[in-house]
Amino acid sequence: MIKVTLPDGSVREFEQGATAMDVARNISEGLARNVLSAKVNGEVRDANRPLPGDCTLALLTWNDPDGKATMWHSSAHLMAEAIEALYPGTKFGIGPPIENGFYYDIDLGDKTIGDGDFAAIEAKMKELASKKLVFERKEVSKADAIAYFTEKGDEYKLELLEGLNDGEITFYTQGNFTDLCRGPHIPDTSFIKATKVMSVAGAYWRGDEKRKQLTRLYAITFSKQKELDEYLVLLEEAKKRDHRKLGKELDLFTFSERVGAGLPLWLPKGAALRERLINFMKTAQEKAGYVQVATPHIGSKALYETSGHWEKYGKDSFQPISTPQEGELFMLKPMNCPHHCEIFASRPRSYKDLPLRLAEFGTVYRYEQSGELHGLARVRGFTQDDAHLFCRPDQVKEEFMKVIDLVLLVLRALNFENFEVQVSLRDKEDRSKYIGSEENWEKAEQAIIEAAAASGLKTVVEYGEAAFYGPKLDFMIKDALGRRWQLGTIQVDYNLPERFELEYGQRQWPPPSGDDPPRALRSLERFIAVIIEHTAGRFPLWLTPEQAIILPISDKFVEAAKTVGAQLEQLGIRTTIDERNEKIGRKIRDAELAKSAFMLILGEKEQADGTVSVGSRARAISGPCRPPRSPPWSRSASPDNWARQPA
RNA sequence: GCCUUUGUAGCUCAGGGGUAGAGCACUUCCUUGGUAAGGAAGAGGUCCCGGGUUCAAUUCCCGGCAAAGGCUCCA
Structure with a gap:
């Protein structure tokens, strides 16, 4: 008999050789029908594989991420079987489950697959699934595995086998398809009822x-088919938040083929929003002891030779700009750091001057591959909220914490809660690819880890992800479709101070450290893209393009609306008036679609008692309010409290 | 850059080897209204650009440009 401990702590006894499925049946038939796989002593395994002995057991269903992954992994095998049936001779790469579904990498030889072929694949998958094919696990020797795939002519599987040891190789077979696979899999294909090839x-x-x-x-x-339908609806909803769509609808920005790909043009509403955002961040920076600087959009070749950018990025960036002067070359600036280093070097600095915090909203240009461009999230010309902090080694940790605070202040002002923070450190084994002394790296890495912890950040540590010149801390955020973007980065840089021979007091820089770019945001454009998707275009009041729109009931009240509008403008409230000859219902609908923050309705009644009737984009109607002197929709709050940027 | 898909009115999209289509937006007129689309008429196009096939190409073929989804998830 073996003892099985369930998640609730209860212990049940079973015969030797019992499977997780037996346990499930013992609990209830209903549960057994929904079990996809099982976690045995923390390891995910096939539900119908005999239990190894006394163990802890969690039965995994669709509600467990691991259960889902099992289902999708098995689905990948099913899709492979369908593809092999439809396109004989296909070679297979890998087919893992992912966040939403799964994929399989295949080599079709000369054939191509387009989205016109999806329906046939889906149908074949369903047909095979309905046969209730069992996933059979089999341990094979390396020699046998190689023989099998050699005969099949599948060079990708053979390559994968190279990395595996004899004795740890397993095959899974369902129907006519056998794959090299570590598993686990669902009991049989009948669990798969709805299939959709996405792309x-x-x-x-x-x-x-x-x-x-x-x-x-x-x-x-x-x-269930219903679950697939719901998923597709969800995807449609997410697309509605796409910043590229909303940016067009809300007149924020546009692109022009004639200007060039990846070069956004800010329309008046978008430019104003951008300006408000910059002002907010500048204020916050100044409070944190930063000083603003400004530098030109190009710099001479010599500058980038010194910084190392010429050597590293020269070929892959925009081509240099030449002048009538023979041999004179300039580069469009790909980053602000070199310019800032020169500002630091512009006069002797004492240790008392440190930390010196130079900030700039500097526009930079990078040649991104055409396929990488993506709305505002990846562009070729963008403005960085950039700053470089020059400090002593003993100040690194404190400065780091202050930068984190600044980033959090900005993110919180915009109600971001769900972001990931990644600490990127050196490769544990190979240290040759990094510059700077062991001692400084150690200190800097420690400083980052401690600063992040002290700021209460939940972090993921990634080894080998550090830049060659220093460790970093990245803020990652997801867009409407779940894609991850890096939003902010804080890095320590030993390279630039060394290359620019920056010094303070009597001591040269390198051993003491140069702390580098706390970019509260890497790219303003990307940040705005994320804000648009995060808010679905309903920006916080202080940021929103149209804070109030006045809707006269009919032509007769347009004059009165203009009077109220002027009063609001006086209070610094961004106001427009819908003077169109339309019914009130129509005006409300359009104001709603335009995402105006407040709708102020003005008709006979309001005109008589000098009020407006207020509705908000949340469709809350607050009733009549008096417009003059204070904002009508918020009797308690002064305009200072809501219209002004957060402090 | 590479793979797949797409490019038709300001927007969203239908169409198809031979007068270019719809809805919304726009202009004008009627309507003067009370919380998510009032009615009518009108105007609006180098069918992305270049080449080829054809009596004829916006449509088919080739090339470019631009956009979309990927190329990070490691049996």
């Missing part, structure tokens, strides 16, 4: 640009 994409084998590009098919499955 096709090229993907380099093992993520390496130099290797062959395979065809990647993304798909998702559910055990």
